[in-house]
Amino acid sequence: MSETNEQNIKKQELKKPVLFSDFGLLESIQNRLKEFGYEKPTPIQAKSIPVVLDGQDVLGCAQTGTGKTAAFALPTLQHIIPKVANDKKNERYIRILVLAPTRELAAQIGDSFKKYAGSGGPRILTIFGGVGKNPQIGALKKGVHILVATPGRLLDLRNEGHIDLSGVEHYILDEADRMLDMGFIHDVRKISRALPQKRQTLLFSATMPDSVISLAESLLHKPMKIAVDRVSSTAKPVTQAVYFVEKFQKYHMLKDILSDTTIKRILVFTRTKHGANKVVKRLLRDKINAAAIHGNKSQSARVRALKEFKSGEVRVVVATDVAARGIDIKSLSHVLNYDLPNEPESYVHRIGRTGRAGDKGTSLSFCAEDEKKHLRAIEKLTGKQLKVLYTPKHIREILPPEKLEPTQKKHGGRSRAYRQNRKGGSSPSPKKGRQRTRKKTDG
Ligand code: AMP
Numbered sequence: 001m002s003e004t005n006e007q008n009i010k011k012q013e014l015k016k017p018v019l020f021s022d023f024g025l026l027e028s029i030q031n032r033l034k035e036f037g038y039e040k041p042t043p044i045q046a047k048s049i050p051v052v053l054d055g056q057d058v059l060g061c062a063q064t065g066t067g068k069t070a071a072f073a074l075p076t077l078q079h080i081i082p083k084v085a086n087d088k089k090n091e092r093y094i095r096i097l098v099l100a101p102t103r104e105l106a107a108q109i110g111d112s113f114k115k116y117a118g119s120g121g122p123r124i125l126t127i128f129g130g131v132g133k134n135p136q137i138g139a140l141k142k143g144v145h146i147l148v149a150t151p152g153r154l155l156d157l158r159n160e161g162h163i164d165l166s167g168v169e170h171y172i173l174d175e176a177d178r179m180l181d182m183g184f185i186h187d188v189r190k191i192s193r194a195l196p197q198k199r200q201t202l203l204f205s206a207t208m209p210d211s212v213i214s215l216a217e218s219l220l221h222k223p224m225k226i227a228v229d230r231v232s233s234t235a236k237p238v239t240q241a242v243y244f245v246e247k248f249q250k251y252h253m254l255k256d257i258l259s260d261t262t263i264k265r266i267l268v269f270t271r272t273k274h275g276a277n278k279v280v281k282r283l284l285r286d287k288i289n290a291a292a293i294h295g296n297k298s299q300s301a302r303v304r305a306l307k308e309f310k311s312g313e314v315r316v317v318v319a320t321d322v323a324a325r326g327i328d329i330k331s332l333s334h335v336l337n338y339d340l341p342n343e344p345e346s347y348v349h350r351i352g353r354t355g356r357a358g359d360k361g362t363s364l365s366f367c368a369e370d371e372k373k374h375l376r377a378i379e380k381l382t383g384k385q386l387k388v389l390y391t392p393k394h395i396r397e398i399l400p401p402e403k404l405e406p407t408q409k410k411h412g413g414r415s416r417a418y419r420q421n422r423k424g425g426s427s428p429s430p431k432k433g434r435q436r437t438r439k440k441t442d443g
Contacts, residue, residue, distance in 0.1 A: 023049050024118050025080055030071040033074075033117050042067030043096060049075050052202060057223040059216050060204040064352040068174075069112045072098075072202050076170040077117055084122050088170040092143025093122060093167040097195070099188065101179040103128035103299065103304075109174060110148040110270040122146050128394045129153040130299045137162050150392055151179070151187035158194070165194045173219075176205040176212050187213070192219055204303050206352065210308055238335075238351050238361040240388040242375065247368045250338060251282055253390075255362065258288060258316070265309060268318045269350050276318040279338060283316055290316035321346045337365035340374040364389070 020041055041049065044062045051058055062068045080095045099115075100106040110126030117124065122145035129134045129152050136153070140162045147154075147163070157163050171192070173179065179188060180380035192403050201220050205212045205346035214221065245253055254268065270276045273294040290304035291314045308314040323339060335354045341347050347365075354361025365386065367375045379385050 019211050023053065023074075025049075025074060026081060027120070028118060029074060029116060030079070031075060031115050036105045036115070042047075044068050044350060045071045045074070047226045047228065047266070048072065051226070052076065052200070053078060055200055055219040056159050058202045058204075059220055059223040059225045060202065061206070061225075061227040062204060062209055063206040063348060064175075064269045065113060065249055068204050069109055069352050070116065072172050072174075072204065072420055073109075073113050073116050076200075076202075077122070078171070080145060080168065081117070083120055087145070088141075089143050092145060092161070094144055094165060095122075095144040095371065096170045097165065097168045097169060097173070097191075098146070098148040098172040099154070099176060099179065099191065100174045101184065103130060103149065103150055104302070106148050106150050111369065113148065117146075124148070127153050127157065129156070129182065135158065146351060147290075151184045151191060154191060155187055158191075165191070166196060168195045169199055171195055171199050171201045171219075173201075173203045173215075176215060177207045178202065178349065180209075180211045180215065180344075181343070185211070188215070189218075189259045199305070202225070206349055208256065210415060228354075239365050239367070240384070240386050241389045242365045242367050243390040244388060245366045245368055245390070250366050250368070251279065253340065253366065254279070254283075255288075257334075258337065264315065265332055266316050266334040266336055267332060267353055268316055268336045269341070270318055270320060271341070273320055275339065276320055279318045280316075285317075288316060289314045290318060293317055293319040295320065322348065333361060335361065335363045337363070340365055340367055340371040340378065342374055344374070346376040347378045350384065 023041075025033075031082060044060065044066045048058055048060060048068075052072060059074075060068060062071070074098050079290055084092070084095070096113075098106075098109055100109055103229045105127050106128050110124055113122075121226045123143060124146040125136070125139045125144040127140075133153075136157065137160075137213040140157065154163065160164065173188065178320070179185075190283040201223075203212075203216050203220060203223075213391075256262060259268070268276075268279065270279060273296050275290075276292040276294050280292045289308075290347070291308065293302050293305050297305070304329045305314060307315045311420065318338070332354045337347065337350060341350065351361070351363040353365060365375070375386070377440060385439055
């Protein structure tokens with residue numbers, strides 16, 4: 001342990017760090033943090049940074065939005081910056097390797113490293129599939145100190161002889177649970193076997209299912225276990241509520257929610273890509289700017305959609321779980337689960353898109369009859385009962401029947417849902433309905 005780090009740990013034993021300046025980080029890093037207005041470390045940063053500076057392995061349980069990227073990026077940068085300061089091209093090798101499940105998340109981590117390192121420091125490269133290999137190969141040839149990658153593309157380029165992992169000193173697996181959900185376990189194991197035995201390994205995951213624990217056991221050496229928040233709890237500052245709806249009411253309720261002009265941006269999750277496209281199509285038809293982000297969209301379409309979402313040009317992004325992993329937008333106030341996920345962990349990830357780094361967020365969920373089992377699983381995992389905002393009966397009252405398009409043309413052209421809605425009958429005026437919605441949602 002270096003003297004500075006030893007002093008640092010002792011200092012922290014005496015008093016809990018409350019400022020970044022307590023960590024003894026390099027001045028260049030501290031200046032960058034000041035530039036971004038980061039004063040206080042978040043809990044995961046406060047716990048991880050001294051341990052990582054000390055060289056220990058970490059098993060971190062933290063959701064997105066807790067500041068975990070800086071929790072691993074800052075101390076690993078601190079380790080390598082002095083070593084690479086005068087590296088010549090032929091002396092450069094990969095010292096930090098970060099694996100992430102999706103291209104969006106990889107790009108976001110790469111950007112964070114660049115942000116914290118500033119210019120002129122370590123060379124940072126992000127690689128992922130779905131785009132041409134040549135620019136990535138070109139960048140690798142110039143020598144890279146920090147490589148952020150999705151597992152598939154990393155193995156591809158390594159098999160082609162463009163990547164040497166034999167010098168990796170710090171190995172970081174981010175969102176390990178998602179990586180395993182996406183079937184990357186064999187790739188992750190293959191990559192891990194190609195690394196030197198002597199290295200520091202940091203594994204972060206939002207949830208800790210058995211599969212992640214067993215991966216951690218095989219990769220980490222006496223790790224410090226760090227958890228912020230309860231293992232399966234949802235990010236704290238997020239207000240969560242559920243609308244019990246009938247399937248055909250979902251789109252109309254979405255539109256009703258969007259009639260609240262204070263909602264500048266909303267991320268909507270659907271179960272399928274087709275579902276995402278359908279919602280976007282209807283929104284566009286109703287003159288609401290929307291875009292879909294999912295696996296069938298090209299990388300450039302996804303980047304464009306995200307850019308327009310960030311700039312406010314696009315108000316609604318409709319995404320599937322996998323594609324939404326890397327979405328990090330400062331002030332994303334609302335997330336809507338248009339369909340509830342069948343894996344409760346996905347719910348935790350989804351709502352982690354809002355309420356980031358202490359900001360307030362709202363997560364709304366639509367739950368149709370056949371999704372009630374998913375809701376029960378979510379409530380069991382999060383240990384929290386969601387507040388019920390509406391039931392189908394309420395919705396029939398606030399949404400006038402003429403606004404509900406029948407989805408199945410049976411029985412003289414009217415769906416069962418439509419006829420039921422007519423029967424429910426005594427609907428107030430749309431205006432009144434809208435006012436009631438607002439009041440309830442705000443409460
Ligand atoms: P992450 O969980 O790493 O994706 O970070 C979530 C967001 O919090 C990102 O937009 C970071 O830029 C921001 N952030 C991270 N650490 C801090 C901090 N200590 N103070 C303020 N914002 C932070």
